[in-house]
Amino acid sequence: MRTLLIKIYQKLYDAYGPRHWWPGETPFEVLVGAILTQNTSWRNVEKAIQHLKDKGVLNAEGIHQLRKSQLAPLIRSSGYYRIKAERLKAFVNFLFENYDGNINRMRREKLETLRKKLLQIKGIGPETADSILLYGLKRPIFVVDAYTKRILSRHGMISEKASYGEIQRLFMNHLSVDERLFNEYHALLVHLGKTLCKKVPRCDICPLSKLKGFKESRIQGVKHKSKKHSNP
DSSP: OHHHHHHHHHHHHHHHOOOOOSOOSSHHHHHHHHHHTTTSOHHHHHHHHHHHHHTTOOSHHHHHHSOHHHHHHHTGGGSSHHHHHHHHHHHHHHHHHHHTTOHHHHHTSOHHHHHHHHHTSTTOOHHHHHHIIIIITOOOOOOOOHHHHHHHHHTTSSOTTOOHHHHHHHHHHHSOOOHHHHHHHHHHHHHHHHHTSSSSOOGGGOTTTTOTTTTTOOOTTOOOOOOTTOOO
16 A cells, blocks of 8 residues: 555656645744635635735734634635634634744644644634644644545545545555655645546546556455545
């Protein structure tokens, strides 16, 4: 499995090159983006982030001082903006209550401990928590999203019903625990999912289409149905 995962990574890297993800001028901006990108496009998130920048509040202290009623209009473009304002405030409150608003202090927390704490914040699920850890704090944990599940399940590597944890362990148990590798790998899968492995896939031009062993691969202990190119 390790060999196959490395081959998949290399094929995607050769085809698309480094993705330079996650975009952001500061770690805090990346953390905000990880929360705002839930259920929306990155273009909409960029607009919201720019509004926060224009108001001079794209920092922990700035958002901490804002009321939710003041924050929500600034992030309207991200969709579900009242809910996201509540989630963003909850995260920033957590940051101040546990680390005096200091991201570097939060980064020094043990990975497993910090992840458990993040998952206790209202509105922060596994994908968002892991995006915060990997992209914002440069901690080595693999992020799983819908694109990852779609690509792997279509080729029989995982069950269509595989849990977030099962998919994450596939990568973390078979690859070197490397923040830069996890960052680039996930970004490449997202790019493939957005461009070719859509609901109607373009398998004819997919860089993985001729990868030997990919279609026949199986994960030990995970039952699945081999439905090549079925919708997720």
